[in-house]
Amino acid sequence: MNFMSEFSLNDFLYMTKGLGVSITLTLWAVFFGTLMGIIFGFVRSVVGFFLNFIIGSILDIFRSVPLLIQLILANALSAILKFGYSPFQISCIVLAVYTSSYVSETVRSGLLSVPIPFRRSSRSLGLTYFQTLKEIIFPLALRVSFPSWVGITLGVFKDTSLVLWIGIIELLKSSQIIITRTQEPLLILSIAGILYFTVSFCFTRVTGMIEKKWEKYEL
């Protein structure tokens, strides 16, 4: 048996193209998801119980319904209502909302983790509400929330593989396409796995460096 018989460099390039799609999807989803998550999380940390409950419940839907179902439903809905969004755009939207539901939760708990006495001292020094947010509360909450945000981002990156079900050729789909031809699933899935791992590894190295910088003080 010739080990490398079917799998060619072109196949590998094809897979990296798929990886590019996965990364692009992740970037859009995490960017908008984080933005929305910060807004929702902040709102939830300041509003009363009732409004918090409503926003929380809505976001809970996106956290609890399997992403695959959300993708297929959104895709179908878009087709029925003739929104004219491409599967890629739909994937971005669904993933971003999905991400925001998780991010809002960590942002909220991060903000609430900042002890009230810090706010009181800050206001006592004459800082306004917003100055206190910017100088004291956000930096402290960021440090608490950041590790879970990293985890969410890694999760979303892997979850992008689900979009193959609405017809997007990302890394996993491109691997499957090659498998159907070469019939070497173990080799090709290993390569796909290594590619996922490499990207995640680089990402956690970078975020690890950021966290390292914060180690010089304790909360």
Next chain:
Amino acid sequence: MINIIDVYKSFGKLQILKGINMEVKKNKVHSILGASGSGKSTLLQCINGLEKIQKGRILVDGIEVGDKKTNLNFLRTKIGIVFQQFNVFPHLTTLENVTLALKVVLKKRNKDAKEIALQQLEKIGLSDKINTYPSKLSGGQQQRLAIARALAMSPSYMLFDEITSALDPMLVGEVLDALRYLKNDGMTMMIITHEIRFAKEVSDKISFLHEGVVIESGAPKDIIDNPKETETIKFLERSLK
């Protein structure tokens, strides 16, 4: 001068302050004694507007704290307050803790803020710790830093809310020394403390608070050595045991 006129404050149904009258004169030290839950801390936080009062008036240099037109953020720069739990900001170094409000609130330039901060830290004996984060400081050092941070704003008044209560007994001395230093400097202060002997030593006037009411007020000697009210007597007996 701080005038507290017939002040009422409640949290929901819980009545904390029930008609407080008090006057803190310039360059005087006014101590407030009283058991936990008597409303001492709440009173201090009403003075800089952290807590809103329901009835009565609080005037700081003639400016009404509760008035909607009062610029509270500006007023607060005139009233330094130090809390029981140090509350120094953990993500900022000693120096940054002091310069923050100078830069953000008083809009000082970096260089000027640093100069003021270094002066204050020197006075309070923290010059060798300027680049240290609070987690590496002792409780006493953190509390002195909190004092320096408040002083850097050059306030007209300093309010101290049980600032030695969370400290190891060994570290109480250094913090009280800072207050003695301030008194000699002529700072107008309101001090809530359980250190009765210290209160007697530095105060010009002592008020005893019980269940939201000032039940006894006067010169330290009169209050500490010759208390008249039963509650005061009971409290002092317990404290000085």
